[in-house]
Each structure stands twice: as C-alpha cells, then as structure tokens.
Amino acid sequence: MRRGIVAGGVAVVVVAGGGSVLAWSADGDEAETGHEAPLRTVAVGRGDLVDTETVDGKLTYGDVREVWTGASGVVTWAPEEGATVKRGGTLLKVAGEPLTLMYGGSPMYRVLKNGDSGKDVRQLERNLRSLGYGAMTVDEEFTGATEAAVKEWQDDRGLEQTGMVDGAQVAFLDGPVQVREVKAPEGKQTAKGQPVLTVAGTRRVVHVDLDADKQDLARKGAKVSVELPGGAKVAGTISGISEVAESTGEGQDKKTTIGVDIALGSAGTGRFDEAPVSVELESERRKGVLSVPVEALLALRGGGFGVEVVDGGRRRLVPVDAGAFGGGRVEVAGNGIAEGVKVGVPAE
Structure with missing residues (x-):
C-alpha cells in the first residue's frame, strides 16, 4: 500500500492499492471520499518502549581460571579436557598422589595443622563434613577432632596420614569445574606453583x-x-x-x-x-509512554507526522509529535491522542 500525504492548506491524501482515495481538509475534517482505503485499526497503547x-x-x-599445585614431580594422571570435577574429585596426580578439589573462596596458602585457626580452617572443616568425615565442630579452630577427620580422609585418598593438609593435596575453588585445558599432561614434570590446568565453572x-x-x-x-x-x-x-x-x-x-x-x-x-x-x-527505555505501531505513522509533506484516528465510521488526521522508536512501535503525543484511541494502519 502507498500512503501519500499532502499538507499546507490543501488536503492530506491516502492512496491505497486499487486506486481508492480518501482525502482530508487541512483542519483534519473528511473532505471527499472515493473507495475507502482498506485499513485495520489498533489502539494507542501505554507502556514502556524499549529500543534494542x-x-x-x-x-x-564462566569463571575461567588456572589451577596450580603445591607438588613437584612427574604428572602420573591428568583428566581429559571437558571433564567435570566436583568436590572430593581428583584434579591431577603428581607422583601418584592426588590433588583434590574442595570448595572455597580462599586459596590454600599454608600447611593447615592442629593448633591453627582462621577462615581457611573453617573452609577445610566444611568440606570434610560435606564429604562425610569427622564429628568435629565446623569453626575456625583446627582441633584434635579436625586432625582425626583429616587422617581418615588421607587414608581413603591413599595419602600419608599426617593429619596436616597443604597445597600438594588440596586446591580450593569456588565450586565444580570443567577442565578446559591440561597444561601438565601425563608424563610431564611439574613444579610447585606452576599452572597445571585451566578450568571453568559449570x-x-x-x-x-x-x-x-x-x-x-x-x-x-x-x-x-x-x-x-x-x-x-x-x-x-x-x-x-x-x-x-x-x-x-x-x-x-x-x-x-x-x-x-x-x-x-x-x-x-x-x-x-x-x-x-x-x-x-x-x-x-521510555517508561509509561503512549505509542502506536510504526506503520500507523504518516509523514506530512510540510513537515511533522500524523496518525489517522478512527472514531466509528469517521476518520480524521491528527498531527502528532513522534518520540522514541523501539520494538516496532513509536512514541506519540498530540491533541486527541490518548490510551485506547483507535488509529488506522494498512491492512495486511
């Protein structure tokens, strides 16, 4: 459909396919009607107008990061890229001993042993409890009960039962991880502080x-x-x-x-x-504005825009101020433009 506008004291004309013509006088009153242009109507809506x-x-x-080990020696086992490791699982083995994943926000930066205190102690105890070890109180104190739980865990992991934990045995990460890259494959010599894996969150x-x-x-x-x-x-x-x-x-x-x-x-x-x-x-984003579909907007030859307001069988042109565009709609304001007012758009 072609919709033309003539303004400036003469008339505004909409020409529809098939030669139908509808004309308005300059003040918006219907002046002459040929075959009525095929239109459908939509209501002026109020709401947020979002442009994207x-x-x-x-x-x-997410959460891509490198994993270091506190162990030195030959890597005797490494996971496959894409593997998922959860709490208590093995991230890597160096000289046959596993580096175990435990959850926590603080890295393992010291040897944890009986008599120590701090948030990292609580972090270790929380993991031991979640893995089913010990009857110790989860707090910031490394007690004899904590040591007993550590020894039980070390026994199950095939580690020497020292009752002490360090970065060669445990890596604290935020949660389960997916292996993205194996930096230290099986057979490679690694050293304390070297990155061995790149992992990401799940x-x-x-x-x-x-x-x-x-x-x-x-x-x-x-x-x-x-x-x-x-x-x-x-x-x-x-x-x-x-x-x-x-x-x-x-x-x-x-x-x-x-x-x-x-x-x-x-x-x-x-x-x-x-x-x-x-x-x-x-x-x-324009909040709570009046808007109509973009195809309802008519560009006036003399400048500005208008819409066809349909009231029963009567149609008249109403000039509007056009604002923001978004989502196939355009913000409009003008005399006679209110929420629920019917305007014409080309029939499909």
Missing part, C-alpha cells in the same frame, strides 16, 4: 566482546534476550563487565572492545561450546 541493538556473542562457560554464560564505543549498552544486572543456535530465545542477565578495554588489529583494522558476560540461569542451552549467538541489548 543486536550484537554477536558466544556461548561458553554454569553456561554468553560472552560478548562489545565495541568500546557501545559500552553504554551494557549495564550490570540488565536483562537481555539471547538467540541460541537453532533460533530459540532465552532470557539472560548481564553478570559482569570488564573494566579494562582490549585492542586487537592495527591501523584501520584496529578494534577496541570490552568483555561482557551474560548469565543464563537455568535456561536450556544444549551442549554447544563456543557456539555463536545473538544478543539483544537495551539501548533506550
């Missing part, structure tokens, strides 16, 4: 390398929509924004980006890793 911008991202796992996230000049689109906690491989859409939340920009390429190919991570919660994402996805980021 789509960017590329990739589906991956929660799925989307990572976006966002152009630095678009960083205003990313706000921590903001809701986004993610289109997965296959076309399914899931909701996400921006969980992390890098504070450091990264530059790649040179000259005209130079690109500066900031990293943005998006949490997907419990949304089903399949088993794809590094799969490309599309992310809709919110660029603008």
Whole structure:
C-alpha cells in the first residue's frame, strides 16, 4: 500500500492499492471520499518502549581460571579436557598422589595443622563434613577432632596420614569445574606453583566482546534476550563487565572492545561450546509512554507526522509529535491522542 500525504492548506491524501482515495481538509475534517482505503485499526497503547541493538556473542562457560599445585614431580594422571570435577574429585596426580578439589573462596596458602585457626580452617572443616568425615565442630579452630577427620580422609585418598593438609593435596575453588585445558599432561614434570590446568565453572554464560564505543549498552544486572543456535530465545542477565578495554588489529583494522558476560540461569542451552549467538541489548527505555505501531505513522509533506484516528465510521488526521522508536512501535503525543484511541494502519 502507498500512503501519500499532502499538507499546507490543501488536503492530506491516502492512496491505497486499487486506486481508492480518501482525502482530508487541512483542519483534519473528511473532505471527499472515493473507495475507502482498506485499513485495520489498533489502539494507542501505554507502556514502556524499549529500543534494542543486536550484537554477536558466544556461548561458553564462566569463571575461567588456572589451577596450580603445591607438588613437584612427574604428572602420573591428568583428566581429559571437558571433564567435570566436583568436590572430593581428583584434579591431577603428581607422583601418584592426588590433588583434590574442595570448595572455597580462599586459596590454600599454608600447611593447615592442629593448633591453627582462621577462615581457611573453617573452609577445610566444611568440606570434610560435606564429604562425610569427622564429628568435629565446623569453626575456625583446627582441633584434635579436625586432625582425626583429616587422617581418615588421607587414608581413603591413599595419602600419608599426617593429619596436616597443604597445597600438594588440596586446591580450593569456588565450586565444580570443567577442565578446559591440561597444561601438565601425563608424563610431564611439574613444579610447585606452576599452572597445571585451566578450568571453568559449570554454569553456561554468553560472552560478548562489545565495541568500546557501545559500552553504554551494557549495564550490570540488565536483562537481555539471547538467540541460541537453532533460533530459540532465552532470557539472560548481564553478570559482569570488564573494566579494562582490549585492542586487537592495527591501523584501520584496529578494534577496541570490552568483555561482557551474560548469565543464563537455568535456561536450556544444549551442549554447544563456543557456539555463536545473538544478543539483544537495551539501548533506550521510555517508561509509561503512549505509542502506536510504526506503520500507523504518516509523514506530512510540510513537515511533522500524523496518525489517522478512527472514531466509528469517521476518520480524521491528527498531527502528532513522534518520540522514541523501539520494538516496532513509536512514541506519540498530540491533541486527541490518548490510551485506547483507535488509529488506522494498512491492512495486511
């Protein structure tokens, strides 16, 4: 359908397919009607108007980090890349002795033994209790009961029963992990303090390398929509924004980006890793405004915009001020424009 507008003291004309013509006088009164232009009507709505911008991202796992061991010697066992390790599981074996994963936010930085106290003691005791060892009180004191629990655990792990724990035996990480890269494969000599694995958390996230000049689109906690491989859409939340920009390429190919991570919660994402996805980021939100579908808007030849207000069998042109666009709608304001007023749009 072609909808033309003539303004400036003459008439406003809408020409529909098939030669139908509907004309208005300059004051908006219907002046002459030929075959009525085929229209349908929609109501002016009130609500939030959201404009979005789509960017590329990739589906991956969050919390990527390296794992170090406090042991020195030859690696006698290493996990396969992609393997998942949970609390109490083996991350690596050096000289036949396992490095065990336990959960906690503080790294193992000292030898823990009877008489010690601190938050790392509580962290160890919490893990021993979760793994079914000992009747000790979970607190910040390494007591004889804690030592007994450690010896029982060491016995089951094939370790010397010293009652003391160090970084050669335990690595504290935030939770279960997926092995991303084995840096110290079986047969390799490793030393204390060297990275042996790269791991990631088991929660799925989307990572976006966002152009630095678009960083205003990313706000921590903001809701986004993610289109997965296959076309399914899931909701996400921006969980992390890098504070450091990264530059790649040179000259005209130079690109500066900031990293943005998006949490997907419990949304089903399949088993794809590094799969490309599309992310809709919110660029603008107008709250509680009146809006109509974009196709209801008529551009006036003399400048400005109008909509066709339909009242029963009567149709008249009403000039409007157009505001923000978003989601296929446009913000409108003007005399006679209110929530629920019917306006015309081209019939499909």
